[in-house]
Amino acid sequence: MxxxxxxxxxxxxxxxxxxxxxxxxxxGEVGSLACGDALTLYFKLDENKKIKDAKFQTFGCASAIxxxxxxxxxxxxxxxxxxxxxxxDKIAEFLGGLPKQKMHCSVLGRDALEKAIANYRGQAxxxxxxxxxxxCFGVTDLEIKRAVRENxxxxxxxxxxxxxxxxxxxxxxxxxxxxxxxxxxLEMPAKKKVIRLTNIQKIKLIEETLEREIKPALxxxxxxxxxxxxxxxxxxxxxxxxxxTCSASQITLKHYVESKLRELVxxxxxxxxxx
Amino acid sequence: MNVIYVDxxxxxxxxxxxxxxxxxxxxxxxxxPSSMHxxxxxxxxxxxxxxxxxxKLLGASPEEIIFTSCGTESDSTAIRAAILSxxxxxxxxxxxxxxxxxxxxxxxxxxxxxxxxxxxxxxxGRLDLDYLYKNLDEDTAIVSIMWANNESGVIFPxxxxxxxxxxxxxxxxTDAVQAVGKIPIDLKNxxxxxxxxxxxxxxGPKGVGALYVRKGTKYSPFLIGGHQEKGRRGGTENVASIxxxxxxxxxxxxxxxxxxxxxxxxRDKLEAELLNRIPxxxxxxxxxxxxxxxxxxxxxxxxxxxxxxxxDEFGICASxxxxxxxxxxxxxxVLRAMGVPFTAAxxxxxxxxxxxxxxxxxxxIIEKLPPIIERLRELSPFWKKAQ
Numbered sequence: 165m166x167x168x169x170x171x172x173x174x175x176x177x178x179x180x181x182x183x184x185x186x187x188x189x190x191x192g193e194v195g196s197l198a199c200g201d202a203l204t205l206y207f208k209l210d211e212n213k214k215i216k217d218a219k220f221q222t223f224g225c226a227s228a229i230x231x232x233x234x235x236x237x238x239x240x241x242x243x244x245x246x247x248x249x250x251x252x253d254k255i256a257e258f259l260g261g262l263p264k265q266k267m268h269c270s271v272l273g274r275d276a277l278e279k280a281i282a283n284y285r286g287q288a289x290x291x292x293x294x295x296x297x298x299x300c301f302g303v304t305d306l307e308i309k310r311a312v313r314e315n316x317x318x319x320x321x322x323x324x325x326x327x328x329x330x331x332x333x334x335x336x337x338x339x340x341x342x343x344x345x346x347x348x349x350l351e352m353p354a355k356k357k358v359i360r361l362t363n364i365q366k367i368k369l370i371e372e373t374l375e376r377e378i379k380p381a382l383x384x385x386x387x388x389x390x391x392x393x394x395x396x397x398x399x400x401x402x403x404x405x406x407x408x409t410c411s412a413s414q415i416t417l418k419h420y421v422e423s424k425l426r427e428l429v430x431x432x433x434x435x436x437x438x439x
Numbered sequence: 440m441n442v443i444y445v446d447x448x449x450x451x452x453x454x455x456x457x458x459x460x461x462x463x464x465x466x467x468x469x470x471x472p473s474s475m476h477x478x479x480x481x482x483x484x485x486x487x488x489x490x491x492x493x494x495k496l497l498g499a500s501p502e503e504i505i506f507t508s509c510g511t512e513s514d515s516t517a518i519r520a521a522i523l524s525x526x527x528x529x530x531x532x533x534x535x536x537x538x539x540x541x542x543x544x545x546x547x548x549x550x551x552x553x554x555x556x557x558x559x560x561x562x563x564g565r566l567d568l569d570y571l572y573k574n575l576d577e578d579t580a581i582v583s584i585m586w587a588n589n590e591s592g593v594i595f596p597x598x599x600x601x602x603x604x605x606x607x608x609x610x611x612x613t614d615a616v617q618a619v620g621k622i623p624i625d626l627k628n629x630x631x632x633x634x635x636x637x638x639x640x641x642x643g644p645k646g647v648g649a650l651y652v653r654k655g656t657k658y659s660p661f662l663i664g665g666h667q668e669k670g671r672r673g674g675t676e677n678v679a680s681i682x683x684x685x686x687x688x689x690x691x692x693x694x695x696x697x698x699x700x701x702x703x704x705x706r707d708k709l710e711a712e713l714l715n716r717i718p719x720x721x722x723x724x725x726x727x728x729x730x731x732x733x734x735x736x737x738x739x740x741x742x743x744x745x746x747x748x749x750x751d752e753f754g755i756c757a758s759x760x761x762x763x764x765x766x767x768x769x770x771x772x773v774l775r776a777m778g779v780p781f782t783a784a785x786x787x788x789x790x791x792x793x794x795x796x797x798x799x800x801x802x803x804i805i806e807k808l809p810p811i812i813e814r815l816r817e818l819s820p821f822w823k824k825a826q
Contacts, residue, residue, distance in 0.1 A: 197782050197821055200781075202821070224745070226748045
């Protein structure tokens, strides 16, 4: 059984903004029946070119429906420029995290949004760019590279979780590994430029990030987090409030807390829960 | 919330009679059956009785039964025994719809020096017997074909296959985990060399299984250790669970007719009503040769995990052949092997009943499921287009 957060369950059982906008300004269709999930997104702009209304129709599992519902809530009131900045990670974050194997549902949301915006701007349907790597799910090398870059993926399993590539016959695994290796290779020199933090600097930065970014987000759901210790790259934390009893706390920990700390402090950090 | 459990091919409730018989063997009669003292000997007697009970259910002799830890261990033991005792033969045969316990072992072996043939099934899930027979040769070490499929419930003609293989002198194993206790099995009159059983599929406990090995079949143990099971499976016996499996076998033998008298009519009612009330729905598999408790129904244009989770809100427990429930991305290998189209495979739900289900429960499912499917179809971009 998947461990879905309360927010995911809520958006699945009571999806917001289901339906069609007949005179939509932008429409984006992604996915297919064969793939097991598909989403059609509609939006309507107001006179200030902000998204006034958004609706969706989704075929797929609970997390696909919840991701779609979340997306429509997130983009309402935004200008297209701001809406464009929504990444799949933000969708997952809005939902309080998604199981790793379900991250592709959030990617589906982002793709639909991109397509709908392109549709509004009158940009021709993007031709399939790049070369198909995964024949089973029709995923190109460019899509894989993007997912690897944006989500710091470093294994074939991760790539499958995010964009489905490699989840079928598995014959493309070698190619995916190559793309991962290349992406990591390219990023290596960039990473080295990051100034090495001293231990005290690192601990301070972790504390600041927890206070500024992470605690406020958890508190919204009635949870909290305390820093217990920093041992090398291991960040030991204690979950409080609803987080302490929440069945999805591991997902929050790994997908939210850890990725935030990696993003804002140091990419090699590991978050561990102590009881 | 009341649980309506229609997922009995996944696991079953331990029968109250089974539990009762097991309990004293945890902390009252906890002796080791291998011990010399009377206290251990009492336990040994009980294991002998369990072996007899299971043998009776199968139409086998007690000495042909080896207790194991699960169905998977039985499968692995059987297949490895066959290839180890025929070291020169490098060809192994199975079907495309086996349980992972057999399927993944075959895939492993095929990467490690064996040539594996996977026999296809047709749209109704029936085995392509011509293909099977055509692909047998001098090099074939073992054929392993499940007795009944866990997802579609389709029953394979094990008796007939057994006759052909016996003539050719090829070792024949069957994974009968889903069949035992649901349909009559008589190994005296069936040419099967080895057969796997799992305790928890027939109202026994989890963590116990058995392997039937016909007298005279070449065998080599998988777990090598002590003299337990006459050296055919080392390791101290899982006493309470073996006793549980024995009792469950006795109950299954006594109540086998319930499967067709009580369970099948409920399954048939559920199936007929759902097909009747829900448009674009169909049964996966051969309805004429099927386990009495199982139905796999495809609801087009909706996704299985979503259906399961909405049913879960009402306490209804079933399972799905959809990709999303397993963490893989493709629908079940069984439905794909059957050529069920993607429109239907992703939305396939398996209901598997037991003697503990009541007509009231079936009525609740019949009432609750149609609006769920309708709701999900309203959400789906494909439904309106398909109309």
